[in-house]
Amino acid sequence: xxxREEIEKEFSPTATLEGAVGFFLVGIGGAGMSALARMxxxxxxxxxxxxxxxxxxxxxxGSEGIEVHIGHSGERIAADDVxxxxxxxxxxxxxxxxxxxxxxxxxxxxxxxxxxxxxGHKVIAVTGTHGKTTTTGMTGAGLxxxxxxxxxxxxxxxPEWGGPVREGKGVWAVVEACEAYDSFHDIDPDIVVLTNxxxxxxxxxxxxxxxxxxxxxFVDRAGLDGVLVYCSEDEGASAVADGFQGKRIPYWxxxxxxxxxxxxxxxxxxxxxxxxxxxxxxxxxxxxxxVGEDALKGVQAFCGAERRLQVLHDGDVVVIDxxxxxxxxxxxxxxxxxxxxxxxxxxxVFQPHLYSRTAENIDGFAEALSGADVVV
Numbered sequence: 001x002x003x004r005e006e007i008e009k010e011f012s013p014t015a016t017l018e019g020a021v022g023f024f025l026v027g028i029g030g031a032g033m034s035a036l037a038r039m040x041x042x043x044x045x046x047x048x049x050x051x052x053x054x055x056x057x058x059x060x061x062g063s064e065g066i067e068v069h070i071g072h073s074g075e076r077i078a079a080d081d082v083x084x085x086x087x088x089x090x091x092x093x094x095x096x097x098x099x100x101x102x103x104x105x106x107x108x109x110x111x112x113x114x115x116x117x118x119x120g121h122k123v124i125a126v127t128g129t130h131g132k133t134t135t136t137g138m139t140g141a142g143l144x145x146x147x148x149x150x151x152x153x154x155x156x157x158x159p160e161w162g163g164p165v166r167e168g169k170g171v172w173a174v175v176e177a178c179e180a181y182d183s184f185h186d187i188d189p190d191i192v193v194l195t196n197x198x199x200x201x202x203x204x205x206x207x208x209x210x211x212x213x214x215x216x217x218f219v220d221r222a223g224l225d226g227v228l229v230y231c232s233e234d235e236g237a238s239a240v241a242d243g244f245q246g247k248r249i250p251y252w253x254x255x256x257x258x259x260x261x262x263x264x265x266x267x268x269x270x271x272x273x274x275x276x277x278x279x280x281x282x283x284x285x286x287x288x289x290x291v292g293e294d295a296l297k298g299v300q301a302f303c304g305a306e307r308r309l310q311v312l313h314d315g316d317v318v319v320i321d322x323x324x325x326x327x328x329x330x331x332x333x334x335x336x337x338x339x340x341x342x343x344x345x346x347x348x349v350f351q352p353h354l355y356s357r358t359a360e361n362i363d364g365f366a367e368a369l370s371g372a373d374v375v376v
Contacts, residue, residue, distance in 0.1 A: 001203060001356075002087040002109075002181040010091055012082075012106035014186065017116045020082045025049035025110075026096045027086035028068055029058040031156050032110055035165040036084065037066050039117050039153070042167055048076060050096065060163065074099020083107045087181050111183035114153065114175070118187060121151060121173035122286065124279055125187050127218065128195030128237065129179070130329050131272045135195055136176040138276035138302045143172055145298025146280065146291045150174050156323070157306040172283060177218070179211065180204065184218050190286075191227045192219050193279045195272065197236030200326060203356040215240050222246055227285065229278045231271055247285070251278045266309070266336025268329075273299050309333060318344075325353035327364030334371040348372040 023040050027033050028049030034057050041047045041064070048067040051058055058068045069076060074095045077083065083100040087109065091097050100107055126136040133155045140152030149170035155178070157164050177184035177192075180201045197215055205211040219228055224246050230237040232250035241248050251274040253267065280295040304310065306321075313319040318341065324333040330350070337346055350369060352358040358365065369375045 004182075004204070006091055007109070007182065010107065011109055011112065014108070014112045014116055016106055017082065017108065017113065020045070022046035022048070022078055022081040023084055023113070024077050024081040024096065025084045026072070026089050026094060027051060028061065028066075029053075029055045030086055030088075031057070031154070031164045032114075033084075033086050034061055034163070035153050036110055036113055036117075037061060038064070038163060038165050039167070040113075041066055043117070046081075048081075050076075057157070072096060074102075077103065077105065079103060079105070081105055084110055084113050086110050087183065109183065109186065111178075111186040115186035115188065118151075118173050118175065122171050122191075122283075123187060123189045124172065124174045124191040124193065124283070125177035125184065125189035125218075126174070126193040126195070126275075126279075127177040127179055127184055127215065128193075128231075129198050129200050130326065130332070131195040131268060131275075132176045132178070133305050133323075134269060134308050135193060135272040135275050135279075136174055137305050138273055138299045139193065139279045140166060140174045141302040142276055142280040142295035142299040143170075143174065143283065143291070144168070145301075146295040148172055148283070148289065148291070154305060156308065159306065160303050172289075174279075179215055179218075182214055185214075185221070187218075187221075189218075189222050189226065191229065191279060191282050192222050193275050194219065194228060194230040194237045194240060195275055196231055196234040197240060198328065199360075200357065202360060203354075212236065212240065216243055219244055227282045229275060229282055231275060233271070247282075249278050249282055251275050266332055266339070268332040268336065269309075273302075276302075309336060326357065327361050327368040330365065330368035331371065334368065338371065345374070346372045347374040347376070349376040 029051035037047050050069045062068050072095050136154045143150040149168040151168045151173040152166040153175040154164050155176045199208045226246040228244045229249045230241045233252045276299045280291050283289045284291040307323040310321045322333045324330045
């Protein structure tokens with residue numbers, strides 16, 4: 001977990017990335033870091049990195065010409081590198097951090113490097129407690145279908161794009177902006193999509209009030225000329241929208257039948273699709289940006305992200321992988337699967353994600369998982 005005092009004291013100012021030659025990424029195999037590695041590599045920077053274990057993603061990066069080493073050490077860091085970390089890296093235990101400090105090499109968060117790479121783009125930032133990844137992918141798919149050729153950066157692999165980043169030559173960028181550890185404050189958005197907001201990551205934020213205030217500050221970064229697209233069904237998102245001084249575009253699900261009109265199952269994904277469509281329509285507010293019905297078709301045709309109700313095997317037994325890690329998300333996924341596979345037995349194998357979240361929400365997890373027939 002990244003601590004607030006670390007963020008304030010241990011990382012170099014983002015502006016010092018100017019003039020960087022080489023980037024050494026610690027935790028390079030994660031979806032967010034591998035996306036960053038690809039973006040840097042595409043732009044001609046020298047990119048290398050380490051991860052604790054081999055994975056399909058580290059192998060993919062290697063096949064793309066990015067140097068990846070398994071196991072953490074500071075041996076391969078060069079004097080003209082900058083060090084970029086995921087927020088999962090313990091500053092006091094990382095050999096790479098120790099080596100960078102010894103060599104006087106600047107250290108940055110992944111969010112700092114991402115925000116720096118987004119300079120020059122018009123940015124749609126998708127945030128919220130749930131649905132960020134899918135909504136980001138859907139918004140990107142809509143703008144691609146509309147011919148705007150966006151850069152899209154997602155927190156998971158998108159099978160139809162071959163990874164977590166889709167490079168485009170257009171002016172627009174669509175990015176997943178995470179509220180955990182305030183990392184989204186390194187991004188300057190023009191349009192913010194706020195899917196929902198409820199208590200989460202309180203081990204960092206401390207209270208619901210602090211979390212809400214952080215999201216409000218991020219939304220305000222869009223400025224008076226910016227746009228907030230928000231789910232008006234959600235109490236938390238609506239509360240944030242009430243204080244925003246720019247243009248506000250609400251979305252909601254008009255009827256339950258609308259939940260069946262896109263590839264991805266579930267009422268929650270219907271709301272994600274509506275948020276993505278509203279974001280695409282908001283782009284049309286900028287001069288020269290034409291977004292027609294093709295954007296709607298692109299959103300509806302989006303095939304989903306890895307580990308978001310991803311079908312791994314479809315036969316007599318259907319095997320599905322899902323990243324739901326909050327009671328609200330678990331309940332939504334269980335509901336979507338019971339609707340799509342009506343009459344079938346639903347066996348859920350649940351892996352808790354973060355001890356702090358599990359402790360804070362133990363009763364909610366019990367209730368959400370009770371919707372399954374069998375729970376492991």
